[in-house]
Amino acid sequence: GENVGLHLPTLSVQEGDNSIINCAYSNSASDYFIWYKQESGKGPQFIIDIRSNMDKRQGQRVTVLLNKTVKHLSLQIAATQPGDSAVYFCAESLGGSNYKLTFGKGTLLTVNP
Amino acid sequence: SQTIHQWPATLVQPVGSPLSLECTVEGTSNPNLYWYRQAAGRGLQLLFYSVGIGQISSEVPQNLSASRPQDRQFILSSKKLLLSDSGFYLCAWSRQGDSPLHFGNGTRLTVT
Numbered sequence: 001g002e003n004v005g006l007h008l009p010t011l012s013v014q015e016g017d018n019s020i021i022n023c024a025y026s027n028s029a030s031d032y033f034i035w036y037k038q039e040s041g042k043g044p045q046f047i048i049d050i051r052s053n054m055d056k057r058q059g060q061r062v063t064v065l066l067n068k069t070v071k072h073l074s075l076q077i078a079a080t081q082p083g084d085s086a087v088y089f090c091a092e093s094l095g096g097s098n099y100k101l102t103f104g105k106g107t108l109l110t111v112n113p
Numbered sequence: 114s115q116t117i118h119q120w121p122a123t124l125v126q127p128v129g130s131p132l133s134l135e136c137t138v139e140g141t142s143n144p145n146l147y148w149y150r151q152a153a154g155r156g157l158q159l160l161f162y163s164v165g166i167g168q169i170s171s172e173v174p175q176n177l178s179a180s181r182p183q184d185r186q187f188i189l190s191s192k193k194l195l196l197s198d199s200g201f202y203l204c205a206w207s208r209q210g211d212s213p214l215h216f217g218n219g220t221r222l223t224v225t
Contacts, residue, residue: 032211043119043203043216044157051211089156093211101214103156 010108019077021107023090030092035075038087085111115140119204119217126224132191134220136204144206146187148179151201199224
């Protein structure tokens, strides 16, 4: 499969630790944000999304935080597992135009057993 | 539940040959459909999107074209492949409005 890990920011954590992956988005008018997980050779998998009228949203073991003041998005993964190892992308869009999603370059998360 | 199918998974084609990649979606109607390309170590680049049958928008001028002959079918084509067309091609679908894109597992295209 495609090696999307080349030249990417990397984060290495121990199994069981919490992980925080950060993303700086570019457009202050963006109002919809998504996190994706991509394993080697596969398509990106939707993790969680958040709209700009929220600053926090929780899913199963994941939390997304949105700071519109500094245009910053983060993904927190609790009790990180080896299966969480992947490249994580953030994406932003303007309201109602999800065909104009802009993706970040991704962060490679490596979980050490 | 909705599923997206994309094929083939891998493809090796000589320069100058034609290309046809197919994508189908099940379990939903009138989806938005997308073709993305992903180069090694880079993010995703939107190539085409479609909001309905026969409606195709192109995001970047290139050697590729897209068609949507049916509501849940999206095809990426080229008449003559270039070396620079090599990459990982991803099809995706979404509902209208603010909703996430759901991706297929991609086609790794190598043009030799």
